[in-house]
Amino acid sequence: xxxxxxxxxxLIVQKGGISIINCAYENxxxxxxxxxxxxxxxxxxxxxxxxxxxxxxxxxRFTISFNKSAKQFSLxxxxxxxxxxxxxxxxxxxxxxxxxxxxxxxxxILTVHP
Amino acid sequence: xxxxxxxxxxxVRRRGQEARLRCSPMKGHSHVYWYRQLPEExxxxxxxxxxxxxxxxxxxxxxxxxxxxxxxGPSILRIQQVVRGDSAAYFCASSPSLASTDTxxxxxxxxxxxx
Numbered sequence: 001x002x003x004x005x006x007x008x009x010x011l012i013v014q015k016g017g018i019s020i021i022n023c024a025y026e027n028x029x030x031x032x033x034x035x036x037x038x039x040x041x042x043x044x045x046x047x048x049x050x051x052x053x054x055x056x057x058x059x060x061r062f063t064i065s066f067n068k069s070a071k072q073f074s075l076x077x078x079x080x081x082x083x084x085x086x087x088x089x090x091x092x093x094x095x096x097x098x099x100x101x102x103x104x105x106x107x108x109i110l111t112v113h114p
Numbered sequence: 115x116x117x118x119x120x121x122x123x124x125x126v127r128r129r130g131q132e133a134r135l136r137c138s139p140m141k142g143h144s145h146v147y148w149y150r151q152l153p154e155e156x157x158x159x160x161x162x163x164x165x166x167x168x169x170x171x172x173x174x175x176x177x178x179x180x181x182x183x184x185x186x187g188p189s190i191l192r193i194q195q196v197v198r199g200d201s202a203a204y205f206c207a208s209s210p211s212l213a214s215t216d217t218x219x220x221x222x223x224x225x226x227x228x229x
Contacts, residue, residue, distance in 0.1 A: 001127060003194060006156075016147045034217075036220075041222075042222055042223075043118070043120075043205050043221050043222045043223050044157065046204070046217070046218075046219065046221065049217075062193065083227075085169035089156055089157065092119060100145065100162035100170055101147075101159045101172075101173070102133055102147075102149075102157075102207075102218060103159070104156035104157045104158070105156055106155060106156045107154075107155070107156050
């Protein structure tokens with residue numbers, strides 16, 4: 001129940017295209033869903049996050065769509081740029097007994113071709 | 115405004131040696147988390163600490179691994195008698211307060227290689 005499943009494992013997109021990464025979860029206690037961006041040799045950096053009381057959150061070219069009934073959420077990167085090439089991780093957090101613990105998806109390696 | 119700092123950035127140990135990884139949280143942050151990332155995998159939670167207290171160590175192997183966050187100084191993740199399977203990137207994260215432990219800021223990681 002603690003797993004977060006992420007797909008696809010890798011994604012290749014042309015410059016200007018839309019990148020879409022999907023995540024699914026089982027644990028209904030999760031109440032915070034951040035996305036992290038990681039460049040090679042660096043630590044994950046918080047990109048955007050959503051709570052289940054909203055269905056969509058947009059920050060610049062990055063949008064999270066959240067479907068509470070399906071227990072799925074996704075990251076959309078509009079007008080993808082070569083500088084967006086990185087590994088993206090979805091994560092989930094539950095208050096209560098899982099306090100303090102982020103559960104991560106397996107990661108998606110995004111490559112944006114110029 | 116320095117972020118989360120970790121050192122060393124790279125650490126090479128031979129099997130059976132000890133590894134000590136250090137983490138200094140962001141200024142004003144009193145909550146520290148350690149995660150491990152195996153090659154081509156996501157991050158896995160290991161332990162959550164506040165000053166002088168271990169809050170949740172459910173992700174940490176029961177043997178050879180220990181963590182502390184003393185009143186003064188950095189948080190330390192200690193791995194005794196390292197084995198090849200311990201080779202991984204170890205990331206530390208911090209958050210400012212009890213009300214915001216979901217928002218965690220990560221350091222650059224320590225890449226441990228066990229020969």
